[in-house]
Amino acid sequence: xxxxAAMLLLIPLAGLAAGAADYAQLPGGNFRTALKYExxxxxxxxxxxxxxxxxxxxAEFLAFVRSQPQWRxxxxxRVFAEPRYLSHWTSADALGAKALPQxxxxxxxxxxxxxxxxxxxxxxxxxxxxxxAAAADETRRDARRxxxxxxxxxxxxxxxxxxxxxxxxxxxxxxxxxxxxxxLVWEWTEDFSSLLVAGDNxxxxxxxxxxxxxxxxxSMDDRxxxxxLMRVAMLSSLNAEDTTANMGFRCAKDLK
Amino acid sequence: xxxxxxxxxxxxxxxxxxxxxxxxxxxxSVYQLPVQLTDQxxxxxxxxxxxxxxxxxxxxxxxxxxxxxxxxDSGKAVERQLTPAERARLGILLVSMDxxxxxxxxxxxxxxxxxxxxxRWTLASPSPADVREVAGVLGxxxxxxxxxxxxxxxxxxxxDANGRILARTEKMGSQPDPEFVAAVRHAxxxx
Amino acid sequence: xxxxSRYLALVLATTVLTLSACRGDDKPATxxxxxxxxxxxxxxxxPPQGKPVDAILTSPPHVPPATGRTAPAKVIVTLDVIEKxxxxxxxxxxxxxxxxGTVPGSFIRVRQGDTVEFHLRNMPESxxxxxxxxxxxxxxxxxxxxSFTAPGHSSRFTFKALNAGLYVYHCATAPVGMHIANGMYxxxxxxxxEGLPPVDKEYYVMQGDFYTTGKYREKGLxxxxxxxxxxxxxxxxxxxxxxxxLTGDSALTAHVGDNVRLYVGxxxxxxxxSFHVIGEIFDKVWYEGGRxxxxxxxxxxxxxxGAAMMEFHLEVPGSYVxxxxxxxxxxNKGALAILKADGPENKAIYSGKxxxxxxxxxxxxxxxAAVATAAKSAHAGELxxxxxxxxxxxxxxxxxxxxxxxxxxxxxxxxxxxxKSDYIAADTKRLPSVxxxxxQGPVTVNGKDYNSIMPPMNQLTDDEVAQLATYVLNSWGNPxxxxxxxxxxxxxxxxxxxxxxxx
Numbered sequence: 042x043x044x045x046a047a048m049l050l051l052i053p054l055a056g057l058a059a060g061a062a063d064y065a066q067l068p069g070g071n072f073r074t075a076l077k078y079e080x081x082x083x084x085x086x087x088x089x090x091x092x093x094x095x096x097x098x099x100a101e102f103l104a105f106v107r108s109q110p111q112w113r114x115x116x117x118x119r120v121f122a123e124p125r126y127l128s129h130w131t132s133a134d135a136l137g138a139k140a141l142p143q144x145x146x147x148x149x150x151x152x153x154x155x156x157x158x159x160x161x162x163x164x165x166x167x168x169x170x171x172x173x174a175a176a177a178d179e180t181r182r183d184a185r186r187x188x189x190x191x192x193x194x195x196x197x198x199x200x201x202x203x204x205x206x207x208x209x210x211x212x213x214x215x216x217x218x219x220x221x222x223x224x225l226v227w228e229w230t231e232d233f234s235s236l237l238v239a240g241d242n243x244x245x246x247x248x249x250x251x252x253x254x255x256x257x258x259x260s261m262d263d264r265x266x267x268x269x270l271m272r273v274a275m276l277s278s279l280n281a282e283d284t285t286a287n288m289g290f291r292c293a294k295d296l297k
Numbered sequence: 298x299x300x301x302x303x304x305x306x307x308x309x310x311x312x313x314x315x316x317x318x319x320x321x322x323x324x325x326s327v328y329q330l331p332v333q334l335t336d337q338x339x340x341x342x343x344x345x346x347x348x349x350x351x352x353x354x355x356x357x358x359x360x361x362x363x364x365x366x367x368x369x370d371s372g373k374a375v376e377r378q379l380t381p382a383e384r385a386r387l388g389i390l391l392v393s394m395d396x397x398x399x400x401x402x403x404x405x406x407x408x409x410x411x412x413x414x415x416x417r418w419t420l421a422s423p424s425p426a427d428v429r430e431v432a433g434v435l436g437x438x439x440x441x442x443x444x445x446x447x448x449x450x451x452x453x454x455x456x457d458a459n460g461r462i463l464a465r466t467e468k469m470g471s472q473p474d475p476e477f478v479a480a481v482r483h484a485x486x487x488x
Numbered sequence: 489x490x491x492x493s494r495y496l497a498l499v500l501a502t503t504v505l506t507l508s509a510c511r512g513d514d515k516p517a518t519x520x521x522x523x524x525x526x527x528x529x530x531x532x533x534x535p536p537q538g539k540p541v542d543a544i545l546t547s548p549p550h551v552p553p554a555t556g557r558t559a560p561a562k563v564i565v566t567l568d569v570i571e572k573x574x575x576x577x578x579x580x581x582x583x584x585x586x587x588x589g590t591v592p593g594s595f596i597r598v599r600q601g602d603t604v605e606f607h608l609r610n611m612p613e614s615x616x617x618x619x620x621x622x623x624x625x626x627x628x629x630x631x632x633x634x635s636f637t638a639p640g641h642s643s644r645f646t647f648k649a650l651n652a653g654l655y656v657y658h659c660a661t662a663p664v665g666m667h668i669a670n671g672m673y674x675x676x677x678x679x680x681x682e683g684l685p686p687v688d689k690e691y692y693v694m695q696g697d698f699y700t701t702g703k704y705r706e707k708g709l710x711x712x713x714x715x716x717x718x719x720x721x722x723x724x725x726x727x728x729x730x731x732x733x734l735t736g737d738s739a740l741t742a743h744v745g746d747n748v749r750l751y752v753g754x755x756x757x758x759x760x761x762s763f764h765v766i767g768e769i770f771d772k773v774w775y776e777g778g779r780x781x782x783x784x785x786x787x788x789x790x791x792x793x794g795a796a797m798m799e800f801h802l803e804v805p806g807s808y809v810x811x812x813x814x815x816x817x818x819x820n821k822g823a824l825a826i827l828k829a830d831g832p833e834n835k836a837i838y839s840g841k842x843x844x845x846x847x848x849x850x851x852x853x854x855x856x857a858a859v860a861t862a863a864k865s866a867h868a869g870e871l872x873x874x875x876x877x878x879x880x881x882x883x884x885x886x887x888x889x890x891x892x893x894x895x896x897x898x899x900x901x902x903x904x905x906x907x908k909s910d911y912i913a914a915d916t917k918r919l920p921s922v923x924x925x926x927x928q929g930p931v932t933v934n935g936k937d938y939n940s941i942m943p944p945m946n947q948l949t950d951d952e953v954a955q956l957a958t959y960v961l962n963s964w965g966n967p968x969x970x971x972x973x974x975x976x977x978x979x980x981x982x983x984x985x986x987x988x989x990x991x
Binding site for chain 1: 582583612613615616617636637638639640641661662663666701709710711712713714715
Binding site: 080235 | 324325326327329330429430432433434436437438439440441442443444446448449450
């Protein structure tokens with residue numbers, strides 16, 4: 042307990058000492074995910090990890106594309122990114138008015154996000170890590186029981202999606218020092234394709250064993266946690282090469 | 298005599314010279330993914346080296362209790378619909394989503410147990426870090442369960458000689474999807 | 489001998505009659521097993537013939553024309569999912585998720601036995617993935633499993649329409665209730681093979697309940713409120729997704745002598761509708777959108793996620809009011825629409841006057857422009873007394889004029905006057921309090937005694953109270969002045985001793 046307290050003191054300091062792509066350090070621990078899997082009882086153990094404080098921006102991704110031109114939209118393998126990849130940029134290596142430097146980069150596929158993180162000696166966060174980080178509000182590590190917090194998140198969905206994206210970093214950091222996990226863009230996770238949800242989301246728990254081979258059906262434990270429900274719906278509707286105007290990403294790192 | 302030898306050598310070399318100028322890989326080929334696989338004999342090879350022959354690809358794992366035996370059955374069922382000539386033009390590759398356990402020994406035991414023809418069937422494992430990328434280009438979704446089993450989509454994917462996806466079916470079993478079989482026959486039809 | 493034979497004949501006749509009565513032969517045979525249509529088992533008329541047809545889709549309240557087909561066809565339906573902000577009530581906007589850009593979504597009309605190739609396109613600007621479940625589809629999820637579509641992508645699936653009827657379609661992406669509550673529903677009509685009998689007018693109306701965090705008619709962009717949706721406490725109950733969408737200039741129209749058919753759906757997500765047209769009786773109701781009709785129906789139940797067809801013939805001109813007869817929904821949440829019939833009077837059938845304007849008040853004419861102006865100015869911090877008075881007048885005529893009359897003179901002995909009222913002049917500050925908390929007990933106004941009960945009008949917002957009070961203070965010889973939103977809020981908090989009961 043004292044060690045945990047000591048770690049809690051160190052975290053903000055460690056965070057300050059973090060390098061160029063600003064990472065926050067999250068302590069991990071036991072976490073009760075909203076996703077209920079038949080084969081996974083009790084809490085999930087999350088190892089300590091580092092998570093980028095903000096999603097990757099247009100400017101950061103542009104630097105990556107310039108240093109790794111095989112990821113330019115006019116050269117990328119079609120199998121890694123569908124035709125809309127970076128379509129909002131004015132050209133293959135310039136941003137333009139529709140893609141401001143500090144806006145989160147969108148229209149990126151899972152493969153592109155993976156490649157970017159690899160280039161930073163990082164990786165995409167797992168779903169569990171993302172959910173764990175996103176459970177926090179400004180003061181609490183786990184705000185999920187608070188209906189007011191849920192309403193705030195739902196509010197994002199009530200805003201029409203035809204407005205320009207805000208810059209990253211405008212929201213107050215959460216209890217871990219991470220920003221923009223809600224209300225800005227959807228984010229890729231490393232294991233997004235492990236969310237095995239039938240296209241018809243109403244058969245909760247009624248697993249089609251033949252389609253998904255074997256047991257381990259996914260149902261929502263916390264049906265009030267719409268933020269998670271909607272993210273699961275979103276990620277499970279996509280393939281690895283897909284891009285959308287609202288999907289971005291951030292990177293994570295293992296901590297020794 | 299020497300001139301004849303030189304001529305013979307030149308003739309022998311020409312096909313090699315011609316082949317050494319590679320045709321660029323299409324942008325929508327799955328072989329764009331630089332993945333190394335290790336097969337049932339422990340031989341390591343680049344996935345892209347499968348290029349040049351029509352392929353039937355699926356993902357599986359050896360300790361599967363439920364459907365994976367059905368994946369093998371499904372592959373065999375497709376094969377049975379082909380003429381010997383068409384069969385000879387088709388390579389079958391099963392890629393494991395469980396490389397930690399699917400060592401060459403485990404893969405070999407499946408080949409033996411299911412009496413698979415090594416001339417046409419290859420079972421192979423990628424490195425653990427590459428599994429999700431392979432699944433990504435093939436459109437396979439999977440999740441590792443706590444007990445070592447996997448939840449996963451089962452699919453047969455048909456690739457042309459250049460690695461482009463021609464067809465895909467999720468219908469498993471000894472009654473193959475007729476539309477998929479038609480696509481396989483079309484792809485393996487002779488010149 | 490003659491007597492005996494006659495007696496025998498009588499006995500025989502009686503026996504036959506009795507026997508036939510026991511067998512029930514005198515009952516009309518309407519729904520024995522042999523008259524059912526066979527359902528889906530008999531709904532397959534074979535493969536599609538001829539060239540594929542593009543389905544004609546219409547926006548509400550219009551209905552596509554009859555298919556006129558006599559053989560099964562391949563019909564191509566392309567439906568776009570568009571998330572957009574639209575007005576839900578005057579001055580109130582909401583982010584709807586729509587099929588085809590409207591709430592309800594486009595009306596689809598096909599014939600039993602048709603093969604439908606359905607394309608669902610989710611616009612790139614959408615935030616959410618969506619799919620579609622058509623209740624007329626036989627197959628897993630009604631199509632939902634095969635149409636799960638991410639933003640910027642499209643899906644396609646094919647089904648054969650095996651059962652005739654009027655069916656709801658809706659989005660079934662989790663959380664399903666939220667997608668439906670945001671307006672993702674519509675109707676698909678699968679005509680019986682012989683088609684529907686022709687009528688003069690066909691209209692498409694769909695009821696839905698809506699849940700906003702703000703109160704009814706609270707201005708501005710209102711977010712969806714999940715708690716209210718779960719508790720089934722709607723803020724609005726509306727026809728065709730907008731308060732007043734089918735009133736005033738947008739009312740449905742018809743002529744005396746028309747046979748009118750309504751295709752009415754109920755998207756829910758929660759409420760069942762008690763659908764009624766004030767002033768008309770449904771000559772026929774195809775209850776639940778099925779094959780059989782009932783005749784002479786006043787009010788029909790339309791289940792949530794269900795539909796019904798009804799026909800009626802218009803004999804006299806006037807405004808016929810479509811309502812959900814759970815009546816507070818009609819007058820306090822917006823479940824009201826108008827069908828205006830023009831043509832010659834027929835005194836023999838109905839001699840009375842038009843529906844009284846006051847009965848419907850401002851709900852028949854969505855003329856709340858002044859209220860919207862005031863809301864805008866208030867938001868900008870520039871609200872003027874003149875704007876308050878204009879807004880207050882609109883509100884007064886909608887709510888208060890029913891009792892106190894549009895000219896403020898009240899009704900002698902029953903409703904006190906507001907015009908040149910000494911009660912108001914004695915203490916202008918108590919106006920907001922009386923409006924919000926009501927008033928009961930003896931009171932003397934302009935020399936006359938009154939002892940009635942005024943109910944508390946606490947459904948009014950602080951803005952509305954401020955506007956109304958300012959209007960009253962500046963009308964009919966009253967002292968003038970103005971009331972602010974803050975004063976209204978303060979009055980709301982302080983409950984006086986002569987407040988009306990039923991708080």
